[in-house]
Amino acid sequence: MKFELNQYTSLISFLLIPLLIFWNPSWLSLMGHQAYWPIFWLLPWALINGPFKSLLIGFLLGFILDTINADLYTQIPGLMICGFWFGKVGSLNYFHSTPLQFGLTAAIGSLICSLIYFFQMVVNLFFNESPVWLFSYGVQNIFAQVLLTGLLAPVFCKWFYFLFSKKNF
């Protein structure tokens, strides 16, 4: 029963991610930019469940987020890489759940996802012969997203980590 409760917590919070993305709270933004919300859920989940399950859940999360945004680019590769890496970090037993570790790991994960997403944009523009003014926009976006994700991760990730790994309710 306790195990089931933990599973339900994971599932409910997983289903809340798209709603959070739709809500997009402006009071948690920096110069209008938002943190990369899926990382806050994926990092603690992957730390507990290991690299291979997290690779799969990264795919599922990316798939859901792609259906929300419905554009030319995908978030699946970034989230799969992050899921695998976060899971590996958790299984190697040198993650001590300190706020700094949560912040740094989430910031690096957000950087990986942002770079992959931006790379797809640049490639698409290159093939469509569109002007490449996107660099300043891309750099600004990546910087703000990584910074915000890193700053908020110690709060959100630690809270989710506590929820997912809690043995007694």
Place this chain on the structure above:
Amino acid sequence: MIVRLSKSFIFRDVYYIITRPFWPGEYQQEILRKSLNKELNIKLNQLEKDNLRLRKLLDLQSFSEGKKLNSSVISRNIGSWWKKIILNKGSQNGVSTGDAVIGPGGLIGIVENTSRLTSSVQLLTAPNSKVGVWNQRANLHGLLIGVGTKTPKLFFYSKNVDIQIGDYILSSPASTILPPNIPIGIVQSIDNESNPNTIATIQLTANPEAIDWVQIFRMKF
């Protein structure tokens, strides 16, 4: 002495002070302003009717009030990679892909896709956004391309065009995709050095960050 006094307009100034409380006040000004507004509204309606009639004669795109649909913004994703808003009207209300979305100030985007109850709008600032526009003063057409920032770029089809900072940019009157003559923005800066076209930076007149209600112009009615 009397002549000097009279020449210095003293009586007129005294009359001014005495009669001041009895002048036509704010109320009369308001009446005048309302009458003027009514007159202008009548003229505007007449001009709109003429415009519609002429557009029909020329077989150009025209829009009546019945094609407009009010909608509220239920989600805003403006600050990150995705420049989109979600509206509370979908295919159930007759909204379809390609419909123009107009907020206070002017055009803000195009409906990208619809669900039964909602529709997603790609903003003019989105990197994939491309809209044909028109400068009324110089009678010039161009292509407005979103570059992710708040100020999209306007590409003219030729070099050294007669465009000035402060010029208004509207949707093209000959457009078959957008409603005609909808305000879009103001020219903020011009880059004449760029090759092979002149490129202008446009400050949009409608700000999606502050808009809660919009109007959807249904193209397929």
